[in-house]
Amino acid sequence: MTNENDNDNENAVDAELLAAWALDAVDEDERRAIEQQLRSDPVLRARADALNSTVARLAVSTPAEPPADLRDRVLSAVAGHGQDARPAADGDVSPLAGHGTTGSSAGAERAGVADLDGHRARRRPAARRWWVGAVSAAAAAAVAVAVVVSQPWAPTGGVTEGDQLTAIEQILQVDGAERLESPVTGGGEIEVARAPSGETVLAARGLPEPAEGRDYQMWTIQGETAPRPAGLLEVQDGLALVRMQDVPVDAALAVTVEPAGGSEAPTTDPIVVLAG
């Protein structure tokens, strides 16, 4: 125990904050910092597990009979969802404090909310909470987002992976550029490179054709503001390459499947979210 305390002194997370974390009593930034550290610090992880076990005793001591219709609601909700074997975005915020989920639960967060939209709208006209939670990492002043999308490589010639590589590398040569990558729910992966100027390239590989009457639509999400449409993603042979300008560096990029032609606001949960 003494040794563990000594080790803790070297860590960014002090033991007191870990207790507050176990009680879900820290703010988003602190939570993120702690959970990131838990992934790489087995000593801290063990202490966190012990704290969670204690807190769990507080949790399970308050059972109550759930409403009769809840069972059907839950079971029909899961009937429409497969398991989420692969999280959609590595850089995404982990919503679940719980032991055993830290670090890989981004996909789980987006599972339940869509099913509740209709339900909740009657009482709480809040925007889709998923979108807020997913990008609160980026919480920043709401600056007007002007996104200019061009697809210079499509639809005329067809994109190659070489085109993608070149476009990505061009951006990455800029000082301060960052690269993001994530698997896509439903198959494939998306890679993004963006420069501090906002110049951004998005490359998709292995994406299935959208269902008939559907399109892939891109969004930028900044802070807690509503997602802004950022154009359609046209896929040919699984590949797509898009150049955007003026994407704020603190904005997350997301893709949803929308009715053909796109929507003004997302109508489905994202299949991928990329956040710095």
Add this chain to the structure above:
Amino acid sequence: MTSTAGTGPGRSAARERDAHLVGLLRRSATGDQEAFAAFYDAVAPSAYGLARKIVRDADLAADVTQEALVDVWRSAERFDPDRGSVVGWVCSITHRRAVDLIRSTQSSRNREERAGVAGFERDRDDAAEALESAEDRDRVTECLGTLTGLEYEAVTQAYYGGLTYRQVAERLGAKLATVKSRMRSALQRLQDCLGVGA
């Protein structure tokens, strides 16, 4: 890892139940909806009770529980029994969902609650009312009773009230460092008292 306190017939029954739930969860992770229905029946009262305790509204608590259990279904594969009990895991997901909900509607709630907060007094009845489970209730109440006044407030306002430690500090007029440290000492004391095995 050994657990000395808190052992007894009740604990081993709990362990057996947990093993059963782990089995159902494993089957759920393969897409077995029947297993998940049985899992729901076993854990929903704990999840719903916790959600209700925190959001204090039956409809919203049902929403929170639904969200949490869909999360559970989706992430069933990731449950790690080495890290704690199944029900504890489900409750931690539920708690997070409930707290997210509270914080997204915080301003109205703050106003509503400030009226009811009388400074730095203990409010044992409130916590006691929540602890309705037969087996754990007495023990948890007893252990909460071993906390100092500030420890008790810090833990219950945070965990059952959904407040951050900053908000707790503000409410209690205490320093941030003090509140954090009381949370830590309170959990340590609860752990010792409850005999929580790893």
